[in-house]
Amino acid sequence: MDVLVCIKRVPLSGGKFTITEDGLDIESAKLGFTISPHEEVAVEEAVRIAEKEGGSVTVLTLGPPDAEEQIREQMAIGADRGILIETDGQEWDPQGTASAIADAINADETDFDLIIMGNESADASGYQVGIRVAHKLGRPIATGVKGITIADGKATFERPVKTGRELYEMPLPAVVTVLDGLNIPRYPSVPGRIRAKKKPIERLNPERPQPKLEKTRLEVPAMKAKQAQVLGNGPDAAPAVVEIFKQIGVI
């Protein structure tokens, strides 16, 4: 089984974002970068499949040269090689992104049996790239998946819905977009990090196609003021705490 996982370099959230002067980007000088939780479980799943079935895991991203950092992080988890479709830092629209990814996949020596993507990116949240790539490759796709089983050359995907769960069985090769909760991703080990340094990354430099979707302006939505409610002091607070735990479903 050769698995390809697509990831995207996005700013770490947690702090207040500031928009650049031209209104088209966020100030990133002081920001750290990561990938979406959906993509973290995607890589973890791919590594588990390769561990079980044999084969390889390739991580692909379209982004600035600095996105090598995200590829290396995933190599530390267990991905074997990386493909970095380099941009000059400009955002590519979903169609352009999907075309470039599909071209890269078609051009690659490896015939990937399974392509896993996050259900949507953490920043733009277009929900499109997975489906567009599958369409361009002419492969079946399941989206919003939280369970993957590989057996007898076929894949079974499980998708939670309000009333229960849906199961999809597909021939390989296939494409799947997954959701956080698919598994609990491991932390990279130190030997994993050391190995990651030496793994190969292939760089591609396609032209950015004329975008059909243009970003005109970003705005930071008004943040909800943080609200703290004192539930009580000492043991007197216990019943209120229990009530909250029940509400959020942890007990």
Added chain:
Amino acid sequence: MSTLPSRAKAVIIGAGIVGNSMAYHLARLGWTDLVQIDKGPLPNPGGSTGHASNFIFPVDHSKEMALLTFDSVHQYQEMGVFTECGGIEVARTEARMQELQRRMQSAKSFGIDGCKMLTPAECIELVPYMDPDVIIGGFYTPSVGVVDSLRAGTIMREKAQEMGSLQTFANTEVTGMVVTDGKITAVETDKGTIEAEYVVIATGLWGPRLAKMAGANIPLTPAVHQMIDVGPVPRFADAKGDIEHPIVRDMDTNMYERQHGNGLEIGSYAHRPILHDPEELPSVEEAQLSPTEFPFTAEDFELQYEQALELMPEIVGDETVGQKYAINGLLSLTPDGLPLLGETPEVKNLWSVSAVWIKEGPGIGKAVSEWMVLGESVIDLQSSDIARFYDHQKTRKNIKDRTAEGFNKTYGIVHPNEQWASNRNVRLSPYYERQKALGAEFYETAGWERPFWYETNAGLVEKFGDAVMPRTAEWESRWWSPIINAEHLQMRETAGLVDLTAFVEFDIQGPGALDTVQRVCMRQMDVPIGRVVYTPVLSDNGGFKSDLTVMRLAHDRYRVVTGGAHGMADLKWFRDNLPEDGTAQITDLTSSLTTLGIWGPNARRILEAITRDDVSHEGFKFGTCKSIEIGSLNVLASRISYVGDLGWELYVPMEQGAQLWDALWEAGQEHGLIPVGIGVYGTTGRIEKGYRAFGTELETEFNVVEAGMAPPKVKEADFVGKASHLKHRSEDPVATLCSLTVDDHTSSTGEKRYMMGKEPILTLDKGPITDAHGRRSFVTSAGSAPSVGKHVLMSYLPPEYAVEGTKLIVEYLGDHYPVTVAVAGATPLFDPKNERILS
């Protein structure tokens, strides 16, 4: 929450470990109406305290830091937030093993007991998850521990609140400082303005930003310290506490590893220096984690992963152990690596308590509070005094250059005489080019480039042969040359010319000048015009605040001459003591005047050759100064000596220095004049004369009687420290400063070794020596005394040992050497009757 008060005795800005320590200790010492503010939330406002690794290794080569850390540990223990776990500093190299032996010396010298050297097997017994093949030994400190610094801060803050002395306001940001007539009067915040008598900046790496609002300068830079946490570690699965295993410092890789619950924390000071700008820190809202926790840059940690793996393969090499957390944590670094404590020299009543680590926090809070409330601290803070810096040292360039250079020395093997490589040639004397031509080896003091010795004197080494006391061991030969001792011997035969441009000079002038110097100086200042007085400057407790020379130039004018290293703090102390009615003023002449010293038996002949003025023994008495003409130069000549020979200090305007040099040089040729470096002036010349130096022998923890410098009579006039001094004179001293000579220099491997300073002095059965005040005996200064053919050590000794002829031991790099008390007190070893100086 109550509203911000409009007035306070003191506003403490910052609620990290330092601000909380200050709040508690100021309240404990009796100050009420304290207001503490922080722009972040409580209990973790987001500064460096919040992400500190919180462990404490008490041994330090700086006595000041060691004592402050020792006191802090004691306070943490009293608060119940200290967990002792022990710690091992491991060595991968022989050079490091030697350094660990030095740490053993510092431990014994400063009273940190129970430390021992370990073999690799002994290291593994304590920390079984280390690979014994990677290390060659270790240094174990049983009293290493971990603290809960946030909890400690809360406890101290709440104690001050319970006393009714403190109100604390979180989420309150300073927007401005009000300075009136040079004095801080109010702090402006987003919640209102507080008028305050005192303002304390205890904000860690935000200090520069706040100081700037008041027109002051706190010279520090935020720097990254990388730390990762890996786990869960199977071996630690049953860990019940935060820390159960000894902390390991992998000194040669500039890293540490500590168990933290079921994880292992790995920190590094080895990566490239990553310096940030205090002006560019994110706000609490903008920060992803906190304003002082920046995103981890894994590429800077690549080598560290491999080195951690080497040392602890069982844990770090475990594929199931993952990196759970990693940050680029910010801490405060200063140009010389020491904290920034005390009133800012720019603004009265504005105090800095900055660049303080968790290990020193409560001790420094206590000491600075004592300084604010009582006028002085029990632990001498001289090397951390924020007033120590010259303007050039506070520039952005100097801060960045020196912190970048110093960062990787955090666990480094730093030689006592090691020189900075960056930002040199900042202050050049008028003789610089001439000195370069003479092959000067330049060392830096306070920015000045000063010749330490001259390569053109190399021929003298042969002339004097073994009398130069040649050294074979690399450690003692580093930053040293036998030429120093050869210059010394030649000066004693003919004459030497010494560049003393680094001196700090300032004039005190006006009708109130006499009262001012009388008050500050211990010795009689009401002397005839033209007298030069060497005097201690005391703190209230009778310890040494400084020692310096004062010339009376007119009925209403005194010139103070003091050393370059401590001169700025001296200047501030005199300024602080000026009369409030403005009847005396200070003029700093440091950059206006240059000084050349000429000493040796031929000094007078050389001077006579170029001046018509009377420089005879009778016509120019020792301890006097007067103007003499040398060609077209009007020179202020002062007949004193710090090297023990006949001679003068000669002062001229900076721009005329070169002319003075040339005149002396030319006239000196037929009298055997040689250029002499600071190696002689600062060490060999003084040590064989038993002259004490500020910062080594002289500090506030020792008094004038103990230093053997009490004059026969105490002057009538009042002076700072007089009451204490009178008391000290009426008591038998519990320690006396002695000069010891080394009887046998042969090490266990048969090599001759020479102590460098700070080594412990031990009894014949190798036990520590402690005086009645709990102070250990150790070598304050060490150096060659070429004219007496001995290596001399100075040390304070309790009365039972401070007896000439007493045999003792000095520990040096793991070996023990016999020493003898040669002089108890200040009598010189060389020329004890001072016949040379008075010739």
